[in-house]
């Protein structure tokens with residue numbers, strides 16, 4: 001493999017957190033769609049989303065009346081609540097059923113204690129829909145020999161944030177105490193193998209590396225930059241070196257968030273061009289539709305970020321370019 005993501009970066013087996021909400025039988029249908037399309041944000045409260053079952057988060061919203069909530073759910077609420085929560089193929093009635101479910105959950109839940117996941121969900125990783133996205137994401141980018149794909153090679157633009165699967169491997173969806181378990185308990189290594197007991201737990205193995213505030217708490221970009229690690233580029237050819245390309249792509253973001261700077265350099269130090277082109281991104285500036293909803297659902301940048309690269313909670317690492325602060329009326333640009 002021409003990718004340097006090693007096993008320690010792989011996510012732990014997902015804990016079935018999406019099952020965490022208490023069962024509100026009266027809204028079973030809403031619950032199913034909620035888990036598929038809304039839990040990624042509303043299960044964790046990411047970007048200020050009101051959390052499922054949290055009465056404090058919901059009370060002021062419920063006070064505005066159910067129709068106002070229906071409308072936000074259908075049309076979206078800037079900046080971070082997408083229209084229909086991104087589930088564009090769901091009917092209006094389905095979306096309203098989810099809102100009913102969320103409102104019922106908020107009325108049934110308390111502000112703190114009861115919003116916690118049911119113990120059942122923590123006990124064992126249930127291999128369900130959650131387990132699916134990972135192998136796909138990992139396997140897709142087939143390393144190829146030749147380096148640069150022709151910019152014109154790819155055909156139709158990738159589809160927008162149509163909702164496929166919730167990114168259940170997002171680290172934010174894991175309870176704090178469940179991250180980076182020792183190898184004997186992580187569900188990845190074989191506990192019956194003696195070698196497993198000789199392995200350092202990730203925390204110990206990472207201790208000497210530059211720290212980061214999130215993910216597995218290692219700044220991997222800095223680790224490679226400062227040569228604290230020097231991962232082998234090719235499994236077979238020990239002298240092979242990466243094709244590092246220093247090209248930044250700036251993606252302008254509507255609204256108040258700073259623009260996104262996508263750096264090729266930091267990526268090509270770890271990855272082959274074919275890990276991204278053309279399966280994830282058409283190699284042409286502006287040719288890809290990228291949105292936060294898609295990323296949170298494990299598409300586009302979210303194929304890796306939140307799984308094997310720093311998580312989506314680190315807004316400023318991606319949204320790193322301050323906007324021109326001139327008011328629109330005096331700005332020179334015409335757009």
Ligand code: HEC
Pocket residue numbers: 033034037038039040041042046047048049050061068069070072073077078079080081082084085086087095098099102292293296
């Ligand atoms: C990409 C993240 C994201 C997804 C996915 C998402 N939401 Fe939201 N949602 C938010 C955020 C953030 C807010 C808070 C918006 C605000 O008040 O500024 C919100 C608010 C809401 C509200 C309250 C609106 C109000 O008027 O106060 C409802 C209802 C809602 N979402 C329903 C849904 C439903 C139903 C789904 C799934 C079909 C969904 N959301 C999926 C992020 C998301």
Ligand code: HEC
Pocket residue numbers: 147148149151243244245249251262264267268271272273274275276277281282283284285286287288289
């Ligand atoms: C981690 C994913 C990733 C990797 C790896 C990657 N790219 Fe890209 N590349 C992108 C993204 C994202 C864009 C911007 C697409 C857009 O703006 O719609 C892009 C754009 C491009 C463009 C268009 C530039 C322009 O100005 O139009 C070229 C050419 C390109 N990449 C070549 C490469 C080559 C060659 C490599 C390997 C050395 C590579 N890429 C590796 C993600 C990647």
Ligand code: HEC
Pocket residue numbers: 046047079080251252253254255257260290291292293295301302305311312313314315316317318319
């Ligand atoms: C892995 C990189 C990455 C991280 C981390 C990230 N974003 Fe984004 N964000 C993007 C990209 C790429 C776009 C699409 C820009 C464009 O329109 O081309 C985007 C777009 C947005 C938009 C514009 C609306 C939309 O959905 O397209 C908002 C708002 C936003 N991000 C908020 C956030 C917030 C809040 C966080 C932190 C919780 C965050 N982002 C973290 C990459 C990231």
Ligand code: HEC
Pocket residue numbers: 005219220221222260261262263266267270271275276280290300301302303304305308309310317318
């Ligand atoms: C194929 C996997 C993959 C995809 C797709 C991907 N990234 Fe990354 N990204 C990585 C890896 C691996 C790193 C280095 C490890 C880390 O920082 O966690 C990285 C690092 C970065 C960094 C460097 C942060 C720093 O400390 O300098 C930025 C910024 C970033 N990614 C933004 C993006 C954006 C924006 C997109 C989507 C347009 C994207 N990435 C898509 C894998 C990916």
